[in-house]
Amino acid sequence: MKSWFLRSLLLTFLTVAIQGCGGEDPDPPVKTAEETALEALTGTGSQAWGIDGGGSVERDGVTVTNIYTGYELVLKSGSSKTYTSKNSNDLFDASGTWTFEGSNFDKFILSGSKPAAGREISFTQTNNKLKLTFTIPAPEARVNGVLAVAGSYTFNLIKQ
Numbered sequence: 001m002k003s004w005f006l007r008s009l010l011l012t013f014l015t016v017a018i019q020g021c022g023g024e025d026p027d028p029p030v031k032t033a034e035e036t037a038l039e040a041l042t043g044t045g046s047q048a049w050g051i052d053g054g055g056s057v058e059r060d061g062v063t064v065t066n067i068y069t070g071y072e073l074v075l076k077s078g079s080s081k082t083y084t085s086k087n088s089n090d091l092f093d094a095s096g097t098w099t100f101e102g103s104n105f106d107k108f109i110l111s112g113s114k115p116a117a118g119r120e121i122s123f124t125q126t127n128n129k130l131k132l133t134f135t136i137p138a139p140e141a142r143v144n145g146v147l148a149v150a151g152s153y154t155f156n157l158i159k160q
Contacts, residue, residue: 037105040125049157
C-alpha cells in the first residue's frame with residue numbers, strides 16, 4: 001500500500017512538473033504602426049542621421065551634397081518629439097519639434113520658420129539608411145530675400 005501511494009505521488013509530481021515546463025513562450029506584443037515608425041526614426045529614443053559616411057542630397061534630381069557637407073538631423077522620441085539639425089544651409093531650423101503626418105506614419109512635419117518647416121517629409125528607413133523626400137514651393141522658398149531653395153529634395157542619410 002505504501003508503495004502504491006508513493007508511486008501515485010511520484011506520478012502526480014512528474015505530471016505537474018512536465019506540464020509546468022512545457023508549452024510555448026507567449027507571443028511578444030505586436031508593435032503598432034506608430035511604434036514601428038518611431039523606432040525607424042529614433043531607434044531607442046534618439047537617433048542621429050547625416051550625410052557623413054556616404055549620404056547625399058539632391059534637389060530636382062541634381063546632386064547638391066556639397067552645400068550640405070556635415071549635415072546632421074537628430075530625431076528624438078518621448079513625451080515630446082524634438083529634433084536638432086546642423087549644417088542645413090538654412091533649409092532646416094536648428095531645433096524644434098516634429099509630429100507624424102497622417103495615419104500611415106510614413107511622413108512627418110518639422111516645426112520652425114525655415115523653408116523645410118511645415119512641409120510633409122516622406123521617409124523610408126532601411127537598415128542604416130534613411131531617405132527623406134519633400135518639396136518646397138517657390139513662393140515660400142526665399143532665404144534672405146532670394147529664391148534659393150525651391151524644389152523637390154531627396155536626402156539620403158546614414159545612421160551616425
